[in-house]
Amino acid sequence: MYQLKESIRTVHVALVGNPNVGKSVIFGHMTGEYVTVSNYPGTTVEISEGASQWGGTQFKFADTPGVFSIFPRSEDERACRDHLLDHRPDVLLQVADAKNLRRALMLTLELAELGLPMVLALNMADESRARGILIDTESLSKTLGIPVVLTAAPRGEGIQDLKEALSSARVPIVRTDLEKETAKAIETISALIPEAAGNLSSAPAAFIAETLLHGDESIWNSFRSGRADLQKNAIEAASQISRSFARPPSLSALDSRLQLSGEITADVMETAENHSSGFLRAFGRAAMRPWPGYLIAGLALALLYAVVGYFAAQILVDFLKGFVFDAWIIPAAIRLADAAIPSAFLREMLVGPYGIITMAVPYAFALILPIVTFFFLMFGFLEDSGYLPRLAVMLDRVFRLAGLNGKAIIPVILGLGCNTMAVLTTRILETKRERLIATLILSLSIPCSAQLGTILGMMASLSWKAFVLWFLTVAGSSMLVGWGASKFLPGSRSPFLMEIPPLRVPLWGNTFKKLRSRIAWYLREAAPLFLAGTLLLFFADKTGLLAKAREFASPLVVGFLGLPAMATDSMILGFLRRDYGAAGFFDMSRNGTLSASQAVVALIVITLFMPCIAQFLVTIKERGVKVAVAIAFFILAFSVGLGGFINWVLKTGVIRL
């Protein structure tokens, strides 16, 4: 009977740890599921779950965003803490960077306050070894009272040991002696906790008391069944006691943990002086200095352009669209449809001017897919190399103008891949104000890879002056709008402070896995919308609504923007996805329907146009309906208004393209 019970046991494991230590890689090894892995802090912003089974036990894993502390200072830290309280995992698997033992132990000491069984994985053991760091895991395990395992996750080193260690997880025996005054304060507040909390199954009273003393009231959200009035009392008591302190109690607790973690580290770690400053190290440093840093950034961009803007958007698209589709698949499909489908309506739905095979499929697979694929390939390479945080250093000053700091480069550059993912990543920014400005800039002026690729493809047939005009208008708009928002929104810019991970040669295995998952995601996300957009146009055309829409929009599209009436179609598509709208313009410019100045105006409008539906939904989720709707209306007015202005400037003949 006992054995039967054992065989159906489910163990819930939560992975926690500092940012960028490899939690997601270990999660992947444990569950066989892939989650995005990169070399910069903040890749995981949502909690992923996965299951696996070995040794007769069912395991469920949760991968959490990286944190410095479980006394939260940011949204992702709060998300992690709430997960631990609300789900009360059976095992806490802390993943740590072996090169940064002390910081990891700081977190271990905090996690120990939760009273949960733990296992510590010292990851990146290969890198720490290479730097001459030796850690006595046995002695560390004794001091902490939990299993400690060395791993080098991307190589799969230590993973088997880690799996075995999960069954011998223990509640840590290590405890931090807090300063007398702080300890007393926690004791006093703890006395108020049990009644207020209702039940204490998710966290010990002392942990809740310390959290309140740190000034974080949101912990009560995990105790909804408790008594609200007593919870409020406890908050007040904590803030009163905290005010009587000369130095915030949160800092005093931090001091004590820093000291203890420093002592433990000194006991178990030895560093052989190691000054081998390899090429990567030197290059990693050079990439952050003005010289040759800006040159390196320029070369990186040029390489990105060569691969995505030239090879994918021109050579590959010409081949796929011009040769495979236009010369071969589409004529064949039309012949086949003419012969096999008697209904004219159905025939047109498939192969008419707004047909699924003539429009949706080539747009999705011949125009956009090659571009997205090569962008994500290059971008994944950049992510895994650890270059992006260096770019943040180089561009900190630029972002200051828009009320942000260099850290904002990460959501922005991810936005060049996909704005929907990027809006989620704004969580790594420290203040609400910065997250809002970043969301606004992403929604307004950061073209996603699909859009960017089609834009670059169109640029190829225009002059360099057209490109400069487009670039300056778009970049200028982001700066202007960011600057305006930073003046308008209360609060100040948070200081730039960022850890720079070591530069690494990307492992192709990871880069390709990430590419595959992103393409699959893109197809799932975008293809149905392409289909929906085409059907929308088809029915609008059939019912005469499209002609009416063109007529209705004519003063705006033809008069104000100076575009052909057909451009209305692309703008309708743009409401669904900006890249689909851009693909429409790309097609028109390949046909020679657009003049150079028309192409520039069209590009500016569609670059700045409405965020796509998926991005809009994520914005609602992250920032609320009001903000999302306000952003959408502002952007619609701004993009069309600016397009009209550029049209007017071009007509005056001041600038000749």
Place this chain on the structure above:
Amino acid sequence: MTMEHLEPGQKALVSEIHIRDAGELYRLYTLGLEPGVEFTIYQKSPAFVLDIGETTLALGRETASKIGVILLKKTK
């Protein structure tokens, strides 16, 4: 003397941190920047970059100007 006055290549010790905001201080501490810590500064522009043990940190001038330091020795 604050971090702002150091030159690239110099080694120094953090003597005090003139930051009131508990949140900002907490971030600095958890990243390893605290009184008594030794570091090497590599550059000051476009942002300050320094090594503390195996950790490389980048920070803005306004933060650097609030970190009191004691110069240890010149390497250049």
